[in-house]
Amino acid sequence: MTETAxxxxxxxxxxxxxxxxxxxxxxCDGTIYPKARAFPDDLTGLAEHGLTVLGQGEDEKLAFAxxxxxxxxxxxxxxxxxxxxxxxxxxxxxxxxxxxxIDVTAALATVAKARALVAAAEPEAxxxxxxxxxxxxxxxxxxxxxxxxREAAGRRNLLITALEHHLNKHFRHQRHDTPKK
Ligand code: SF4
Ligand code: SF4
Numbered sequence: 598m599t600e601t602a603x604x605x606x607x608x609x610x611x612x613x614x615x616x617x618x619x620x621x622x623x624x625c626d627g628t629i630y631p632k633a634r635a636f637p638d639d640l641t642g643l644a645e646h647g648l649t650v651l652g653q654g655e656d657e658k659l660a661f662a663x664x665x666x667x668x669x670x671x672x673x674x675x676x677x678x679x680x681x682x683x684x685x686x687x688x689x690x691x692x693x694x695x696x697x698x699i700d701v702t703a704a705l706a707t708v709a710k711a712r713a714l715v716a717a718a719e720p721e722a723x724x725x726x727x728x729x730x731x732x733x734x735x736x737x738x739x740x741x742x743x744x745x746x747r748e749a750a751g752r753r754n755l756l757i758t759a760l761e762h763h764l765n766k767h768f769r770h771q772r773h774d775t776p777k778k
Contacts, residue, residue: 608685611694613701621708622671624688627724628662628715629768635659639680646675664724688768707767714763718756725764728757 611617623629625771632651635643643650649662667675674685690707693699699707715722721731731753738750
């Protein structure tokens, strides 16, 4: 497990940021991160809302598992009670919107491209956890004897690579082997 992504400062927020996030949800549904950082103050709420708490061992940081069961479609159903990281986290795309580098139309196009890449590689690309699992199990796909199976495995790997590149380039703050929010 590597470092967690930083929690960016909220000193400047774009007025249409919620338009982007309510049509995205990629940081909640497991597409970008397999888990999100949690804090001791969140534990009661996490239990009340039925989330799976991770990392309660001595050397592990507290976290909760994604996809989050409180996401419906692309919207948070417990918005007023959402957790610390949910209030503070702003992905790289949202920060670019905050900074005026892109407008909401361009940001939504980037979200749509991520969704299209996930759809193209389904079901293996549904969550980042599945993708890491899939990559591990098909890392030797070039050795598959059956040409059709080899081609299918190769195509899937290419799609997953393209998706990871897109997520790294536009959403994540830094690269992780097993990233989290
Ligand atoms: S991934 Fe970024 S744009 Fe999408 S919901 Fe999360 S913070 Fe908002
Ligand atoms: S509580 Fe809401 S904002 Fe937080 S991870 Fe779940 S759906 Fe997303």
